[in-house]
Amino acid sequence: MYIIQGSSRENGNTEQLTAILTKGIQVESVNLRDKKILQIVDGRHAESGFMPVEDDMASIVDAMLKHDTLVFATPLYWYGMSGHMKTFIDRWSQCLRDEALQFKERMQGKKVYVVIVGGPKAKMTGLPLVQQFQHICSFMGMSLEGWIIGRGSKPGDVLLDQETIAQAKEWNREWSEEAK
Amino acid sequence: MYIIQGSSRENGNTEQLTAILTKGIQVESVNLRDKKILQIVDGRHAESGFMPVEDDMASIVDAMLKHDTLVFATPLYWYGMSGHMKTFIDRWSQCLRDEALQFKERMQGKKVYVVIVGGPKAKMTGLPLVQQFQHICSFMGMSLEGWIIGRGSKPGDVLLDQETIAQAKEWNREWSEEAK
Amino acid sequence: MYIIQGSSRENGNTEQLTAILTKGIQVESVNLRDKKILQIVDGRHAESGFMPVEDDMASIVDAMLKHDTLVFATPLYWYGMSGHMKTFIDRWSQCLRDEALQFKERMQGKKVYVVIVGGPKAKMTGLPLVQQFQHICSFMGMSLEGWIIGRGSKPGDVLLDQETIAQAKEWNREWSEEAK
Amino acid sequence: MYIIQGSSRENGNTEQLTAILTKGIQVESVNLRDKKILQIVDGRHAESGFMPVEDDMASIVDAMLKHDTLVFATPLYWYGMSGHMKTFIDRWSQCLRDEALQFKERMQGKKVYVVIVGGPKAKMTGLPLVQQFQHICSFMGMSLEGWIIGRGSKPGDVLLDQETIAQAKEWNREWSEEAK
Numbered sequence: 261m262y263i264i265q266g267s268s269r270e271n272g273n274t275e276q277l278t279a280i281l282t283k284g285i286q287v288e289s290v291n292l293r294d295k296k297i298l299q300i301v302d303g304r305h306a307e308s309g310f311m312p313v314e315d316d317m318a319s320i321v322d323a324m325l326k327h328d329t330l331v332f333a334t335p336l337y338w339y340g341m342s343g344h345m346k347t348f349i350d351r352w353s354q355c356l357r358d359e360a361l362q363f364k365e366r367m368q369g370k371k372v373y374v375v376i377v378g379g380p381k382a383k384m385t386g387l388p389l390v391q392q393f394q395h396i397c398s399f400m401g402m403s404l405e406g407w408i409i410g411r412g413s414k415p416g417d418v419l420l421d422q423e424t425i426a427q428a429k430e431w432n433r434e435w436s437e438e439a440k
Numbered sequence: 441m442y443i444i445q446g447s448s449r450e451n452g453n454t455e456q457l458t459a460i461l462t463k464g465i466q467v468e469s470v471n472l473r474d475k476k477i478l479q480i481v482d483g484r485h486a487e488s489g490f491m492p493v494e495d496d497m498a499s500i501v502d503a504m505l506k507h508d509t510l511v512f513a514t515p516l517y518w519y520g521m522s523g524h525m526k527t528f529i530d531r532w533s534q535c536l537r538d539e540a541l542q543f544k545e546r547m548q549g550k551k552v553y554v555v556i557v558g559g560p561k562a563k564m565t566g567l568p569l570v571q572q573f574q575h576i577c578s579f580m581g582m583s584l585e586g587w588i589i590g591r592g593s594k595p596g597d598v599l600l601d602q603e604t605i606a607q608a609k610e611w612n613r614e615w616s617e618e619a620k
Numbered sequence: 621m622y623i624i625q626g627s628s629r630e631n632g633n634t635e636q637l638t639a640i641l642t643k644g645i646q647v648e649s650v651n652l653r654d655k656k657i658l659q660i661v662d663g664r665h666a667e668s669g670f671m672p673v674e675d676d677m678a679s680i681v682d683a684m685l686k687h688d689t690l691v692f693a694t695p696l697y698w699y700g701m702s703g704h705m706k707t708f709i710d711r712w713s714q715c716l717r718d719e720a721l722q723f724k725e726r727m728q729g730k731k732v733y734v735v736i737v738g739g740p741k742a743k744m745t746g747l748p749l750v751q752q753f754q755h756i757c758s759f760m761g762m763s764l765e766g767w768i769i770g771r772g773s774k775p776g777d778v779l780l781d782q783e784t785i786a787q788a789k790e791w792n793r794e795w796s797e798e799a800k
Numbered sequence: 801m802y803i804i805q806g807s808s809r810e811n812g813n814t815e816q817l818t819a820i821l822t823k824g825i826q827v828e829s830v831n832l833r834d835k836k837i838l839q840i841v842d843g844r845h846a847e848s849g850f851m852p853v854e855d856d857m858a859s860i861v862d863a864m865l866k867h868d869t870l871v872f873a874t875p876l877y878w879y880g881m882s883g884h885m886k887t888f889i890d891r892w893s894q895c896l897r898d899e900a901l902q903f904k905e906r907m908q909g910k911k912v913y914v915v916i917v918g919g920p921k922a923k924m925t926g927l928p929l930v931q932q933f934q935h936i937c938s939f940m941g942m943s944l945e946g947w948i949i950g951r952g953s954k955p956g957d958v959l960l961d962q963e964t965i966a967q968a969k970e971w972n973r974e975w976s977e978e979a980k
Contacts, residue, residue, distance in 0.1 A: 346518075347527060426789070751928040752932075
């Protein structure tokens with residue numbers, strides 16, 4: 261299980277919720293905010309194609325491809341995934357054109373979970389983001405296994421969102437069983 | 441009218457559709473790809489608050505605030521706005537905390553149009569992005585006046601999407617009348 | 621608390637989930653399938669206005685208006701609310717034109733919960749229905765307090781959907797506290 | 801081309817928009833409001849299965865199955881399709897269990913268009929309905945070729961919605977070419 265953390269701050273609600281979900285489970289993870297990831301330059305129809313980029317993208321992609329299960333954890337920023345995460349995913353378009361990488365073939369079949377934390381109305385206003393992830397998974401041939409939306413603004417808030425915590429503990433129970 | 445261009449390449453479909461929409465109308469515009477815009481670091485609950493950032497954000501925001509009508513033009517990247525545009529909008533959270541700026545007060549009441557170009561199924565798969573913009577506008581007290589989704593991948597494709605071009609010409613007619 | 625049941629069969633998954641949600645709580649409820657509710661005939665712009673209708677609509681509306689909290693419980697039929705429930709809600713357009721009823725004024729401020737049970741992918745495919753209810757509540761000035769989507773086809777299935785049951789028990793705890 | 805009309809009144813905006821779309825094209829159509837269609841009684845898991853129903857369902861289904869292209873035309877009632885249309889589609893669940901009918905096999909591959917007319921904000925508030933139709937088509941193996949949302953309340957309003965009329969004329973041009 262590979263956790264892709266999109267939050268821009270340390271130990272915020274999204275990380276706190278992820279900690280409950282993965283308690284007792286061995287995971288690998290990346291904090292996108294600690295990595296250098298440049299914006300995509302669309303080279304799909306340029307004569308020269310995509311240009312090489314000097315950043316941390318390749319190492320994250322390598323790690324991601326080694327896992328069967330991916331967890332995308334992001335705060336709900338402006339009713340979408342964080343810019344950190346969007347910038348990362350946009351670059352997949354370049355991965356798709358790198359024939360040696362076989363990106364789509366290797367992403368295909370992966371299980372995906374989406375973890376979102378937003379403000380008090382996030383269980384409504386976060387739904388377009390869930391639908392976006394559904395389209396992403398569908399395009400890549402990945403299976404969107406589940407998604408969870410927590411509510412919180414100040415760090416610690418999400419721990420008081422009892423409904424979400426009840427769901428999270430159930431996910432943790434199921435993930436723990438599968439990990440056995 | 442202020443055009444915020446989110447495409448990562450020059451003269452792609454999104455810019456071509458925008459050109460039809462704004463034909464004969466005086467507009468100001470910014471290409472986000474030409475600007476330095478750093479990812480947000482969420483300082484809302486940090487003791488020191490948000491830290492000053494050295495990039496082009498302030499000048500874009502200044503220009504944007506001078507206009508009554510904003511057009512967000514973005515290719516549909518991974519079923520959402522481009523990373524360039526998301527990174528830009530995420531930073532609004534910092535603008536909201538800058539009291540001298542009076543960001544929300546000045547954004548309030550602006551008219552917003554959204555222009556999207558995606559692949560052949562974009563009129564379906566782009567809907568979560570439209571809904572996201574609806575939430576953004578609603579939060580900021582802006583009025584989402586209209587949105588349009590064109591279909592195209594290779595530059596020039598969108599010009600062959602007759603349904604979208606018919607809509608775009610009608611928008612252009614209405615915008616031209618208002619500009620008088 | 622008033623439960624509006626939209627299922628077409630007795631003791632199916634939707635009713636079973638509702639039973640868990642309301643365990644130990646005094647509720648009033650109506651099974652729409654047991655009532656005669658005719659399709660709306662749009663008379664908003666007819667010279668004679670809406671015509672009187674002989675069915676059970678008035679008595680259900682009367683009961684509904686007496687409660688501060690409404691629960692709309694429906695199976696996910698064809699990715700929407702059941703025809704029974706849609707037929708019922710369509711008729712609200714006629715209630716809105718009945719001045720003596722003061723329908724909108726009295727619906728305003730009510731708390732609304734939505735309970736949905738669909739097939740294995742309902743947590744994704746049920747989202748447009750949640751968004752529809754959000755628009756309905758927003759138009760009527762009601763507050764959409766929460767929604768839950770269970771998975772099940774054969775009666776009893778939803779009881780095995782552990783994530784949903786965990787959520788439902790938490791709702792029941794909160795509702796029980798409020799009822800005190 | 802088979803037009804399934806879901807409006808509850810004659811010559812309202814939905815029918816007016818449909819008339820523009822189909823001008824000069826030979827179509828067959830049904831007004832659901834003129835037909836007797838009973839609510840579904842879910843018999844999928846009943847010992848006796850679905851019970852025979854005495855209404856007009858069979859004749860509409862027969863007509864529908866003869867066409868390669870279906871147009872679902874409905875006013876936006878309460879942010880969804882009309883109760884007339886929902887009641888009709890719910891009954892498809894019974895068609896699916898009628899082995900002699902081979903309903904799914906015969907619906908598969910049909911082209912579908914969706915025509916919606918709602919109030920002034922319908923281009924936003926009608927989106928969940930478009931997404932619902934996408935799920936319906938996807939389940940049935942039909943292809944959602946296009947959708948259009950017009951704005952209008954009083955009969956005749958939609959004819960003043962220039963953007964929609966421009967789109968509609970373009971559809972009409974394409975349909976006319978295909979019909980040749």
